[in-house]
Amino acid sequence: MKNKIIYIAILAIFSFNGFSQTITKEQKGKKEYDKYAYIDAIKTYERLYEKGYKSPDMLLKLGNSYYFNADLEKAVKYYDELYATSPDQEAEYFYRYSQSLRATKDYKKADEMMAIFNSKSGNDLRAKLYNQNRDYLAEIKKNSGRYKLENAGINSKYSDYGPTFMGEKVVFCSARDTGNFSKRIHTWTGEYFTNLYSANLAEDGSLGEVEKFGNKLNSKYHEDTPVFSKDGKTVYFTRNNYLDKRGYDASKVTLLKIYKATVDEKGKWVNITPLPFNSDSYQTAHPALSPDGKTMYFASDMPGSFGKSDIYKVAISDDGSFGNPVNLGNTINTEGRETYPFVNGKNELYFASDGHPGLGGLDIFGAKIPEDGIFTKILNVGEEANSPKDDFAYIINSETKRGFLSSNRDGGEGSDDIYKFIETRELFIEQAIFGVVTDTNTDEVLADAKITLLDEKFNKIAETTTDAKGFYEFLKLEPNTKFYIKAEKEGYNTKENPVITGKEEGRTELNIDLEKTAKPIPVGGDLADVFGINLIYFDLDKWNIRPDAAVDLAKILDVLEQYPTMKIDIRSHTDSRASHAYNERLSDRRAKSTMAWLVSKGISKDRLTAKGYGETQLINKCSDGVPCTEAEHQLNRRSQFIITEL
Helix, strand or coil, X not given: CCCCCCCCCEECCCCXXXXXXXXXXXXXXXXXXXXXXXXXXXXXXXXXXXXXXXXXXXXXXHHHHHHHCCCHHHHHHHHHHHHHHCCCCCHHHHHHHHHHHHHCCCHHHHHHHHHHHHHHHCCCHHHHHHHHCCCHHHHHHHCCCCEEEEECXXXXXXXXXXXXXXXXXXXXXXCCCCCCCCCCECCCCCCECCEEEEEEECCCCCECCCEECCCCCCCCCCEEEEEEXXXXXXXXXXXXXXXXXXXXXXXXXXXXXXXXXXXXCCCCEEEEEECCCCCCCCCEEEEXXXXXXXXXXXXXXXXXCCCCEEEEEEEECCCCCECCCEECCCCCCCCCEEEEEEECCXXXXXXXXXXXXXXXXXXXXXXXXCCCCCCCCCEECCECCECCCCEEEEEECCCCCEEEEEECCCCCCCCEEEEEEEECCCCCCXXXXXXXXXXXXXXXXXXXXXXXXXXXXXXXXXXXECCCCCXXXXXXXXXXXEEEEEEECCCECCEEEEEEXXXXXXXXECCEEECECCCCCCCCCEHHHHCCCCCCCCCCCCCCCCHHHHHHHHHHHHHHHHCCCCEEEEEEECCCCCCHHHHHHHHHHHHHHHHHHHHHCCCCHHHEEEEECCCCCCCCCCCCCXXXXXXXXXXHCEEEXXXXXX
């Protein structure tokens, strides 16, 4: 099925009678194009092109013809020439040109065309998505490498696509020649109309011999994309508007509709009826069911759609009746094509789109179905599953991780082929951050602490409070992502810790300890330890107060001002270089220098004592004769502030 627009219109045959003799070749091509008879239009225009007859309109029609037949590499040829000779085109041309360029992996030029599309298209959702996802290729790369994919082994030289699970079988659509007496050729693709086929599914994902499925379901025209109820007794499928006879819209085009059938006691499909939300004025197609069977998802261009086809959902009641269709909204749907929905056992929606940034043509995307029905994020499933061509009709068994998809990528056997795959890493991996908040000094758990989850730009994501056991947690977080956890409690200093969630499904632990704002001040304690004040450092052979030391001394000054009865003993130390006598004199000068600085700031000399200890109290290995770095020696050049009285 080369054209992945959700509809496969059966076009009325127009008779030109005597007028046909006077229609020029270009006019003939235009009429065939406007009828969507793209195969004939391409041939007519190409014959003119080879003879040197060219016009902007003809180049546009040729490019569009190949675009809509998913031959994007050939579309680029004509879009290139049109842009070179007549660049002032409508916005939609630049979007199609960009999509076609992606199929040739010319992403730089594709982005240039998207920029022009963006400037011309105003509020088009596709333009907004492009602006919001300029690094979309990096995102796709991040999600790639998750599939082992190969030909499913059931493909023909025609179009094979749209697989679905039915117990131990896979049912799919094919345009292969089945030897029927009446062989109808589709005007767009030049292939036979598609019917339903099946093949047995083995545990290793391989498929058996292909056979025609459910003759009662197959008509003279198109059938595709069935989905079966859990008990296998009901099927919903897509068919041209044909039951006992063909139906048409106002333009004499036979549209697609979704039909329902049930199986009788003999195992035959009976009671084929159209669903109530079908219409002769718009398309409905490609049904999918939620795991509980209570919701149907489908594609349609019904009024209220954002684009050429949107994904909708509709409730199914216990009595089999249907509610009103609901559009999934503009997080899922764009002005482009969103189609071929599928819902796996984990309630994740997968669909094909050419409106969201991708590798070219239709790409497969996934989204977790939210409880409130409001989608907020979708993900491209990555390479292997996606290619520069059309990739669509994705299905997967959530338990075995085996599935199938359809694609017209290079190297296939027909115009569309079915590929089987194994998913080696899930697309939607959830992480959690949890932990316990305690008191730094007592290890007591802290209940009712406010815990805030922030993103890497410090934007607030969520907030909670610790329970009676000091426990907190945040669920449903992105894997391999940096967050910040801020912990606050009255009487304690606020703390903000970074944390990166794990790469795989799981939980990331982050325990937090908080210090009390007001701390006990014991006699004999060092203010540097009690108040977290940095040590006062001196340069080699110097005793003057360095600027960085002045900052720390200001903290000591503030403490002494807060506690006017406090007395301290200032103790200065040197490293082991130079003689013992020299170091003792140097350290004593440093202690006196420190005391003098505090006195100069208003502290009474009676509250201060100062003494130098030289190299007698080293805090590391750097004694005489031991080789050490300058940084190691500097650790020994320090001052302490011991509380002697309160």
